[in-house]
Amino acid sequence: MSPLTEFKAVKAFFIFEKDQGTTLFTRSYERSSTAPDAHLVVAFLTAMFSFAKTSSLSDLKVVDMTDIRFSFIEKNGLIFAVLVSPLVSPLDIQFKLSTIASLFFSDYGNQLSSIDIVDTEMFSDFNDSVDEIFGGETRQMLKSSKNAALFYLKKLVSKEETGARGAMILSFTGDILLEYKMDQPRMAAAIRILNVGTYMTNLRYLVVASESTNLVAYKISEGLLLAVDGHPSFGLEDLVVNVSETVKQIKEIIPH
Amino acid sequence: MVKNEIKHVLKILLLGDGAVGKTSLILRFIENKFKDEYSVSLGVDFLTKTITFIDEDDIKRIVSLQVWDIAGQARHVSYSHLYLKGALGAFYVFDLTRKETLEQIQNRWQLQALKASPNHLGILIGNKADLIKERAISKSQLKKIVDSMHVIEIFETSAKTGRNVNKAFQKLTTEILRVKPKKFL
Ligand SMILES: Nc1nc2c(ncn2[C@@H]2O[C@H](COP(=O)(O)OP(=O)(O)OP(=O)(O)O)[C@@H](O)[C@H]2O)c(=O)[nH]1
Numbered sequence: 001m002s003p004l005t006e007f008k009a010v011k012a013f014f015i016f017e018k019d020q021g022t023t024l025f026t027r028s029y030e031r032s033s034t035a036p037d038a039h040l041v042v043a044f045l046t047a048m049f050s051f052a053k054t055s056s057l058s059d060l061k062v063v064d065m066t067d068i069r070f071s072f073i074e075k076n077g078l079i080f081a082v083l084v085s086p087l088v089s090p091l092d093i094q095f096k097l098s099t100i101a102s103l104f105f106s107d108y109g110n111q112l113s114s115i116d117i118v119d120t121e122m123f124s125d126f127n128d129s130v131d132e133i134f135g136g137e138t139r140q141m142l143k144s145s146k147n148a149a150l151f152y153l154k155k156l157v158s159k160e161e162t163g164a165r166g167a168m169i170l171s172f173t174g175d176i177l178l179e180y181k182m183d184q185p186r187m188a189a190a191i192r193i194l195n196v197g198t199y200m201t202n203l204r205y206l207v208v209a210s211e212s213t214n215l216v217a218y219k220i221s222e223g224l225l226l227a228v229d230g231h232p233s234f235g236l237e238d239l240v241v242n243v244s245e246t247v248k249q250i251k252e253i254i255p256h
Numbered sequence: 257m258v259k260n261e262i263k264h265v266l267k268i269l270l271l272g273d274g275a276v277g278k279t280s281l282i283l284r285f286i287e288n289k290f291k292d293e294y295s296v297s298l299g300v301d302f303l304t305k306t307i308t309f310i311d312e313d314d315i316k317r318i319v320s321l322q323v324w325d326i327a328g329q330a331r332h333v334s335y336s337h338l339y340l341k342g343a344l345g346a347f348y349v350f351d352l353t354r355k356e357t358l359e360q361i362q363n364r365w366q367l368q369a370l371k372a373s374p375n376h377l378g379i380l381i382g383n384k385a386d387l388i389k390e391r392a393i394s395k396s397q398l399k400k401i402v403d404s405m406h407v408i409e410i411f412e413t414s415a416k417t418g419r420n421v422n423k424a425f426q427k428l429t430t431e432i433l434r435v436k437p438k439k440f441l
C-alpha cells in the first residue's frame with residue numbers, strides 16, 4: 001500500500017454546539033468496531049473548551065494525541081472538528097473545515113436558531129458534501145500527468161550526486177498529491193514547514209537546511225509545490241539546480 | 257404607500273486568484289474598511305448584507321446579499337461545485353497590476369462558475385486601480401478582452417480608496433433583480 005492512503009485519513013467528523021456540547025452531526029470513516037464514540041469525543045472536546053475558553057475562526061486548533069489529532073474550528077458557536085492522522089496537513093484540514101462550516105450555515109443557518117431539540121436526521125443531506133470534501137483530492141491531477149510527474153521524481157531521486165532522498169508534489173495546503181521515497185517523519189516535518197507554501201505567491205523557491213535534511217520547496221505553479229528531501233551532507237546549490245530542472249520538466253506535463 | 261414586502265436571498269461569488277483583493281472588496285463593501293496586510297483566505301466564507309429598496313410596483317424588497325469569498329488558493333479544488341452552485345451573480349476579480357490574474361479568469365474561474373451556476377450574471381472587476389504606476393493592462397486592452405467574455409460590465413475598483421466598490425455591488429444586485437424572473441427570487 002502506498003503511504004498516500006494513510007495521509008488522507010480522516011477518521012471522523014463532528015459538528016457540535018460549543019457551550020452545551022449538543023451533537024448536531026457526526027460522520028465516521030472507520031469500521032464500526034474501531035470507530036471513535038462520538039459522545040466521548042464531544043464530551044472530551046467540550047470539557048476542554050470550558051477549560052480553555054479561547055477559540056476563534058481562522059485559527060485552526062489542534063490537539064495531538066499519540067497517533068491521532070483533533071483539529072477544529074469554531075464558527076458562530078458551533079465547533080467543526082475532525083479526528084485525523086497527525087500526518088495530514090493542518091492547513092489542508094483548516095481549508096476543508098472552513099469550507100464545510102460555510103456550507104453548513106448556508107444550508108441550515110435559518111433553521112438552527114429555531115431548534116430546541118435537535119433532530120440530527122435533519123442534517124442527513126449534509127453527508128454527501130462532507131464525504132466529497134474529505135474524500136476528494138484537493139487538487140485534481142490527471143492520472144497521466146501523475147505518472148509522468150512520478151517519472152521525473154524518480155529520476156531526480158535516483159541521481160545520487162544531488163543527495164536527493166525523496167520527493168513529493170504538494171498542493172499549497174500541504175495535501176500530498178504524489179510522493180516518491182519520502183521518509184515519513186521528514187515528510188510530516190516538511191509539510192509543517194511548508195505551511196509557508198500558502199504564502200509562496202511571490203516566492204520561487206524556499207530552502208530549509210537543518211541537521212537532518214536539506215529541504216527544497218520549489219513552486220511549480222500557483223498552488224502547487226515540489227518538495228525535495230536532500231541529504232544534509234550534500235551541497236545545497238546542486239540540489240536546487242536539479243530541483244529547478246525537474247520543476248521545468250513537470251511544468252511541461254501539467255496543464256496550468 | 258408600500259403595499260407589500262418581499263424578502264430575497266441572493267448568492268453572489270467573488271472569484272479570482274490569490275491576493276487580487278476579493279476579501280478587501282468585501283470588507284470595503286460591508287464594513288467600509290481597508291487593511292494593508294495580506295492574510296491569505298483559507299477555505300470559503302460568506303458574509304451577508306441586507307439592502308432594502310422599494311421597486312416600481314411599490315413593493316418593498318429586502319435583499320439579503322450572501323457574498324461568498326472564495327480563496328484564490330481554491331482554484332484547483334475538486335469539490336468547488338459544492339459552494340459555487342446556486343449563485344445568481346459573480347464578480348470576477350483580477351489585479352490590474354498583474355496580467356496573469358486576468359488570464360486566469362477566462363481560463364479557470366469562469367469555467368468553474370459557469371459549470372456550477374450556469375445562469376449567473378458576471379461582472380469583471382479590475383481591482384487596485386489606485387496603483388496607477390504599476391498598472392499592467394491598458395484600458396484599450398481591457399476593452400478587447402471584455403467583449404469576448406461572458407460578463408455584463410467591467411468596473412475598475414480600488415478596495416483601498418473605495419472607488420467604484422459600492423457601485424459594482426449595486427449594479428450586480430439590481431441587474432440580478434431585473435433579469436431574473438420574479439418567481440425565482
Ligand atoms: N493598493 C491596493 N491594494 C489592495 C487593494 N485591494 C487589496 N489590496 C491589497 O492586496 C492584498 C491582498 O488582498 P486580499 O483582499 O487579501 O486578496 P484576496 O483576493 O482575498 O486573496 P486570497 O484570499 O489569497 O484569495 C492585501 O495586502 C490588500 O491590502 C486595492 O484596491 N489597492
Ligand SMILES: [Mg+2]
Nearest residue numbers: 278279296297
Ligand atoms: Mg481572501
